[in-house]
Amino acid sequence: MFGLKRDWTVTLPERYFTFEDYEGGEARWCPGCGDHAILTAVQRICRDEQLPPEQVVSVSGIGCSSRFPHYMGTYGFHGLHGRALPVAAGVKARRPELKVWVATGDGDCCSIGAGHWIHAIRYNMDMTVMLFDNAIYGLTKKQTSPTSPKGLSTNTHPRGAWLPPLNPTQATLGFTNVSFVAQTVDWNPVHLHATLKKAYEHKGLSFVRILQRCPTYTDKVFDDLQSDPRKILVLEHERGVPVDPALDRVFPTRQAHDPSDMGAARALAARDDVFAIGLLFQDESCPRYEDFTRRGLDMSVDDKLAGLDAALDRFAL
Amino acid sequence: MTAPTDAERRPVAHLPLPAGGADAAALIPVRRFHLAGEPGALAPLPDGAVPAVLADVARAPAPPTDYPVLVDGQGQVHGLDEALAAAAAGMPALLVDNLPRLAQQIRARSGELDERAAAPAVGEAADRLVAQLALKPGPQGELVNALEHLIKALPEGAHLVGLAPDVDLRLLWRTTHAALGARREALVARWTPLAHGLRQRLEVDRHKREGRSAQAVQAANAGGARFFDAGALAQAMGTHRGTEALSDGEREALSQALATLQAPVEAPRLVVVHGGDCQAPWLAGTEAVQVVAAKDPFAEAEALWGAQAAEFARRYQAARYAALVLEDRYEADKHGPWLDAFDAQAFDDDELAALPAVVVVTSDKALARALAPASKALRGHAPVRILCRVTPTADADGPTLDHSHLELGYLGMSHRQALVQQTTVGRAAHLQAALARADAAHRPSLTLVGVAHTIDGSPPPLGAWLHASAGIEGRAHPLFTYDPAAGTHWARRLSCEGNPAPDAHWPTHTVALGTDRLEDWAFTFADQAVLERAYAAHLRVVPEACAAHPDLMPIAEWLAATEDDRAHRVPTVWVMSPQGGLLRAAVSRPLALAAQDRLDFWHTLQELVGVDNAHVQAAIDRTRDDLQAAHAAELAALQAAHAAEVARVERETAQEALGRLAAALTGGAAFNLSAGASAPAPAKTPEAIAETLPAPAADPEPTAAPESAPEPPADPWIESILCTSCNDCINLNGQLFVYNGSKQAMIGDPEAGTFAELVRAAEACPSKCIHPGAPMNPNEPNLDDLIARAAKFN
Structure with a gap:
């Protein structure tokens, strides 16, 4: 307008955040651990989006991955085993403006926290849930987890895990009101970053299963996927995770997939010949529970007191 | 309603939807105001009201501006954001991300900035930016380091120039000073070998006259004197041979020419002549600037330029003389009279360009009163430049709407051989280009610069830059350049580059109404008048009761309507009150006709550059009709030929079929339609064709190129x-x-x-x-x- 070269209606934020602003304590994960890549991806997204650190909360349960909040230079809540999601839901219920990242492991989420998992998905509160799936209990030194592959030798099953592994993606796609499900791998930061960014941008609960290598206890568990990239199936769609051209060389196997197709998403999640990475399912029309829980947040203290008085007056003699 | 462009998809300030309801009775005072100028009970526009198309801008945290601009050592103007981005090319993202904040820090102080060296100004802004961001030590160090590199990468000698009232003079000074400095250095470089040659001539002559040539040669050859006896050589050569010494007259002429060429050029680079109304005291104390106040600044400027030309003519004459002498081509009878009469008519372009820039600084009012002397200057031989500051919304007589607007630029074009330009301080790059064009023209020029202040001197409601820009948008001060040197046709001589919506009557802007309605509204001269308190009497708020009455018409539509359609209608503009409310304002008839007047001049310019030109349109129509006629004739001929061919084939086929039938009935040739002798053979398939071809010779086995292992990259x-x-x-x-x-x-x-x-x-x-x-x-x-x-x- 009027030859203006820039938009004068936009007010520049006073502050600018660098990568260091999102760094907390020094990460103590083992060298080579895939958690480092996930932490870096989240910190990059926070920086690129210029999220004020005080407006970001990372919440976790118990496990190696649940050290995550300690390493973020933001608010954090290192919760109880299996209780990352209810804590995150509580944060979101009363502070819906905060950006919530949930770090939970395959044991934390899919075993002791499975009940919360189901309902958090149904609540569909706006947060990004990262399932660090390394197929083992690492913090407690190699016990079988719900996603440990059959035959994996662990301290609880020295002769090999007895049962077939739980498929968290398949399970999540079966929960009511699911709105976003994606998969990625920690060893490709380009796709990992793109997937988490897509999840962050989703309005609702975005569930991202990340295959994450544990160099100490399950360093071979994803060998077949790493040594034969054709077993990684990259999902492509204009509404999916943007696929960087740099991935053409790394992951040659592609498939078009419409993320609004729940049937196709479930079929992809069930495949065991390949591991599909990208956006499996998204539906932004799903109701979000914080739209209910935020009611009354704008009430003044006086209004609340008046409301309480009115309620109590009904019991007055 | 039109879909917004990408640029318009940014957040917009939504205006409330216009009020509904129509009441003919309420319209009567509105019509009376429009026709008779009687405001009656109609309310004036509230203080601080702005045209509704500027609602976004009005709600911005700071008035928009493209200033300060960065002017480099050559006088070129660069936008601040572009200059910073260019200097930061290839630097860390931490710096690039924060360039808008750095520019914001610079602009935050630009209100108090006339002109300042860029490096310290950017340095101070950088310090404030670092303090504002309060980064952690690591990134802060990186940012500080990057900012230091950025400052070093700014163009040499760059200055930041703000939108001061005399910004045109500041740009004029920077443009002229840099250009003249370079040109004079080039001239001196041209003269240096001439002066050297003259010195040698005079030295040789001195030696001849003093008879010390052999000794001088011997002394000059001190190192090799034992191998070479100059005295013996001089004796052997004799004294009667060789050149003769110069005559006293020749010696005197050479000495004078040498002294002239060696004298430093102390002439000013810029001479500003004014009639006593040039408010730029800094100019008088500026290096190589001469400021002259004169009753008739135009005649004074011509005289001053003439005096400077005479002074420079002495040098150019000496240079010409020296060149002829050194080339041994000087003939006193032939060249003497020519050199004696040497004046500005004989200057080449480089020599003309080295003369001081003589600029008359005046205003539209002063120029209107001095048309005769100004006209004489524009028709003269002296390349006097007239820099005239124009208040776009006012007439030469002030804020009156009684006469059609005096278009000084149009008047300037009537001089035919003068460069005439209309530019504005609202477009710094356009202004600087116009000043540079006048500098290079070597002919009289008139540069009309739209200024940023209001008619009554009150602060512009949306800032000075936007006020100046509104002059272009409202067609009060369209940009144009008339350059007689550009060619013999109007199409080449006249350019309207830089105007918004050059093919349209008015520029339009998308306005958001309610939450989901977008409309394109024109910005007219009447909208521009909303920004001038001097025209407040020409605008009145339409009562809400009749704000949607069909007899109210946006002024752009009113101006485009026929006289009959206009007769019972009242032109209006939409304005936004300081509280954000949308108001409809009726426009008085004088203001509406003034808008018509500005539109008419814009149409004239459009026609002259070939836009919406009746002759051009007629030619287009004629050519299209000719082409369509030719096409129709060709089509008819083809259709006739096709019909004839179809008839022939039908006729021949029928005859052939009858012949065969007759032959079959009479026991002649076998009746076999599929293998008829004259039936065309079916086209062969590519495979069938391939079968009939000889088998191609087997390709020799490709010889495997010897594979060499690729060299690993040297560096990790x-x-x-x-x-x-x-x-x-x-x-x-x-x-x-x-x-x-x-x-x-x-x-x-x-x-x-x-x-x-x-x-x-x-x-x-x-x-x-x-x-x-x-x-x-x-x-x-x-x-x-x-x-x-x-x-x-x-």
Whole structure:
């Protein structure tokens, strides 16, 4: 307008955040651990989006991955085993403006926290849930987890895990009101970053299963996927995770997939010949529970007191 | 309603929807105001009201401006954002991300800025930016370092120039000073060899006259004197041969020419002549500037230029004389009279360009009163430049709407051989280009500069820059350049480049109404008048009761309507009150007709450049009709030929069929339609054709090119975007491997580690993004083994 070269209606934020602003304590994960890549991806997204650190909360349960909040230079809540999601839901219920990242492991989420998992998905509160799936209990030194592959030798099953592994993606796609499900791998930061960014941008609960290598206890568990990239199936769609051209060389196997197709998403999640990475399912029309829980947040203290008085007056003699 | 463009998809200030309801009775005072100028009970526009199309801008946190601009050492103008981006090219993202904040810091102080050296101004803004961001020590150090590099990368001699009332003079000074400095240096460079040659001539002559040539040669050859006897040589050559000494007259002429060429050029570079109304005291104390106040500044400017030309003519005459003498082509009878009469008519372009720029600074009012002397200056030979400041919304007589607007630019064009330009301080680059064009023209010029102040001197409601820009948008001060040197046709001589919507009557802007309604509204001269308190009496708020009455018409539509359609209608503009309410304002008839007057002049300019030109349109129509007629004739001929061919084929086929039938009935040739002798053979398929061709000779086996193993890259490198930040390599050697700003590994100091470490890191890297390259140290132990291990990662 009027030859203006820039938009004068936009007010520049006073502050600018660098990568260091999102760094907390020094990460103590083992060298080579895939958690480092996930932490870096989240910190990059926070920086690129210029999220004020005080407006970001990372919440976790118990496990190696649940050290995550300690390493973020933001608010954090290192919760109880299996209780990352209810804590995150509580944060979101009363502070819906905060950006919530949930770090939970395959044991934390899919075993002791499975009940919360189901309902958090149904609540569909706006947060990004990262399932660090390394197929083992690492913090407690190699016990079988719900996603440990059959035959994996662990301290609880020295002769090999007895049962077939739980498929968290398949399970999540079966929960009511699911709105976003994606998969990625920690060893490709380009796709990992793109997937988490897509999840962050989703309005609702975005569930991202990340295959994450544990160099100490399950360093071979994803060998077949790493040594034969054709077993990684990259999902492509204009509404999916943007696929960087740099991935053409790394992951040659592609498939078009419409993320609004729940049937196709479930079929992809069930495949065991390949591991599909990208956006499996998204539906932004799903109701979000914080739209209910935020009611009354704008009430003044006086209004609340008046409301309480009115309620109590009904019991007055 | 039209869909918004990408640029318009930004957040917009939504205006309330216009009020509904129509009441004919309420319209009566509105019509009376429009026709008779009687405001009656109609309310004036509230203080601070702005045209509704500027609602977004009015709600912005700061008035918009493209100032300060950065003017480089050559006088070129650069937008601040573009200049900073250019200087920051290739610098860290931390700096690039913060360039808008740096520009904001610079602009925050530009209100008090007339002109300042860019480096310290940007340096201070950089300090404030660093303090504002309060980054952690690591990134802060990186930012400070990058800002220092940015400041060093700014153009040499760059200055920041703000939108001061005399910004046109500041740009004039910077443009002229730099250009004249370079031109005079070039001239002096041209004169230096001439002066050297004259000195040599005079020295030789002196030696001849003083008879010390042999001794002088001997002295000059001090180092080799024992091998060479100059005196003996002089004796052997005799004294009667060789050149003769110069005559006294020649010697005097050469000496004078030498002195003239060696004298320093002290003439001013810029001479500003004014009639007593030039408010720029800084000019008088500025290097190489002469300021002259005169009753008739136009005649004074011509006289001053003439005096300067005469002074420079002496130098140019000396240079011409020296060149002729040194080339031994000087003939006193032939060249003497020509040199004696040497004046500005004989200057070449470079010589003309080295003369001081003589500029008359005046105003539209003063120029209107002095049309005769100004006209004489524009028709003269002296390249006097007239810089006239124009208040776009006012007439030469002030804020009156009684007469059609005096278009000084149009009047200037009538002089035909003068360069005439209309520009504005609202477009600094356009203004500087106009000043530079006048500088290079070597002919009289008139440059009309639209200024940024209001008619009554009150602060412009949306800032000075926007006020100046509104002059272009409202067609009160359209930009144009009439350059007689550009060619013989109007199409070449006249350019309207830089105007918004050059093919339309008015520029339009998208306005958001309610929450989901977008409309394109024109910005007219009447909208521009909303920004001038001097025209407040010509605008009145339409009562809400009749705000949607069909007899109210947006002024752009009213101006485009026929006289009959206009007769019972009242033109209006939409304005936004300071409280954000949308008001409809009736426009008085004088103001509406003034808008018509400005539109008419814009149409004239459009016609002259070939837009909406009746002659051009007629030619287009004629050509289209001719083409359509030719096309129709060709089509008819083809259709006739086709019909004839179809008739022939039908006729021949029928005859042939009858013939065959007759033959079959009479026991003649077998009746076989599929194998008829005259039936066309079916076209062969490509496969059938291929079968009939001889088999191609087998291709010789391609000779396998000897494959040589690709050379591994010499230097180690990391595909950083694939790094998982797992710390493996960093733990191995924190100097050889470092993290970048996104915490992804890159090679730090390649000499800080061994090839073995590179190979071990590559083997450990989970994403295989480390490429060890070739060993740098040929004496490293176990190299053969390491190179073999590194091969699969290179």
